[in-house]
Amino acid sequence: MGEQGGQVWKVGDLARLTGLTVRTLHHYEHVGVLRPSGRSPAGHRLYDEGDVRRLYQVVALRDLGLPLEAIGTALAGELDLTALLREHLAHVEQQLTALRSLRTRLTALVASARSRRVGPDDLLGLTEEVIKVEETIRNYYTDEQLAFLERRRGEIGEDAIAAVEAEWPELIAKVQAEMDAGTDPADPRVRALAERWMGLLEAFHGNDPGVRDSLYRMYEENSEQITRQYGGPPAAMRDYIGRAQEAAG
Incomplete structure (x- = not known):
């Protein structure tokens, strides 16, 4: 495991050092663009120096506008x-x-x-x-994805969009209250909030994998600015919701 016995990182350490969430790293593994090179005796994911190099390539290619589904293909060859x-x-x-x-x-x-x-x-x-x-x-969004979002906006209707936008502050406040109270993300109350959270997101991305990935990437890379300007959920809250989802299976 590792490059000639070099340094390795657990998923939580890698998330902390890069600013990504554990959920994002798990997603990268799920779609096949970044799989950890090994496991510890306890079963924890372990990433080596080669994995770190590949992670940068994934992040850089995303920043350059390449969708996740195309990144795996790009990385299958020799990338300079x-x-x-x-x-x-x-x-x-x-x-x-x-x-x-x-x-x-x-x-x-x-x-x-x-x-x-x-x-x-x-x-x-x-x-x-x-x-x-x-x-x-x-x-973050290709022309096709932007066209998809425009069509979806027309299909949903302005009234429904306004209702979803109005519900977000209330939902964020409820999640923040559970976080402040120290409620375990696995608690049924939090899992119900997480389910509604994902339902509101689906109203935006229509369960389109490319649009969904672009949305998550935009939030990951601009979290502080989005929170400051638009009142969007901070990274810690999104991670809390992610853990509630994982608990729900």
């Missing part, structure tokens, strides 16, 4: 790690350029708004910057 690092760096630099530009414009407008009226030219320019940043969504 140096070339991937360069491509990943270029991709991140593009994202940073868009965000820096938006930040600069917003900072200037906030400062000037104290002494003058913010005019239409200002807002048009700001809108352009926001659109550039929003285009990063395409790093």
Whole structure:
């Protein structure tokens, strides 16, 4: 096990060191893009240095917009790690350029708004910057997936969508209350909340595997920003729900 007796990591340690959740690592194993190289005598998953290298490749390819179902195929051949690092760096630099530009414009407008009226030219320019940043969504959803989501929105209807959106804050508050009380995720109350949680998510992704994976990846990689701006569930809460799901079998 391991690369010539090198270092190994348990799944919890790997999750803590990378910022991924245990549930995500289990999912990667389930779909076959990252299987642990061995098991401890107690049956715990053990990842070696080769697995860590492959994990980075999976994460980088996801960040570059490749769906999980295509990553396994890409990794089946010899992937040039140096070339991937360069491509990943270029991709991140593009994202940073868009965000820096938006930040600069917003900072200037906030400062000037104290002494003058913010005019239409200002807002048009700001809108352009926001659109550039929003285009990063395409790093998570393919054109086909975005078209699927648009069709699904039409099928569900605006009233049903509004009802689902209105239910999220209440559900998040109930889960937070159970977390604050120290309730075991295996408790029937928490498992019922987890079932409803997954039902609300399914209303969005329609049980489409690609859309579901893209949604989870977007939350994994932007958890703090989503929580701060939109009140979305923090990573600890999503992990709590994941453990409730696992307990439910």
